[in-house]
Amino acid sequence: MMLSPDQPDSDLPWGQSDAESVLNDMKAGCVSDEPTEGDGRSRALAPQPLSREEKRRRRRATAKYRSAHATRERIRVEAFNVAFAELRKLLPTLPPDKKLSKIEILRLAICYISYLNHVLDV
Template identity: 75%
Template sequence: MGMRHRKPTTVVDLAPFHWILQFPPLLVYPIAVRIVLSRMLNSDQTELDLNPSSSESESVLSDARGGCVRDKPDEAEGKRGVQQTLSREEKRRRRRATAKYRTAHATRERIRVEAFNVAFAELRKLLPTLPPDKKLSKIEILRLAICYISYLNHVLDV
């Protein structure tokens, strides 16, 4: 047995993400992803500054809360912030961003499915069938691969 090589551990400075601790844990991941994606879609910069402005984090939070922006609650009074409705321009911008997200997601999904199908085609080429060009479904390919691997394993054991 050879030694396994471990990848070096990367240390990440989380100080730029201190702002995210003010949100409930269930909202943290979607907020961070949405901020990064919105910056990627709205600018041509290659490196991202991941410390969002307060308006950006409020904007993302307002999406998670159902489309309204809330002010920070006044600690002395203990009251909820006043809801502000979104302007027509802000709604239009969000619809465009949503369309961009959907298009980007559809493209990623198309690439993923294509890679998946190529992998099945390659696996199919390795499996013996009569006739050799017989069309098989994906589940048939997997089941035949399992049987073929079991057979080869049995042959090696004998």
């Protein structure tokens, strides 16, 4: 359905034929019920203060924040992997260069610590 500026369209669901009057009606619905100032303009509503959670969400939505967060996460994961590699070097396995998963490294470390405690107790 095409609307032309010189031809009113009565098929609109709200019964308006003029787009400007529709916009004016929508603007009027957004104006507060407060009294108007002397020149006929209505006073603008003060923006609602944002909650702490809303401020946090908006801050986290920025590209700068996401980029910094991704960088921090990469550094954290790298440090985590370095720590596992160091722990892996301390554990005796055959063959010594055998690739172990993180859970295998942790389980082997638990067993090795238990063994060392047993040796110390004897």
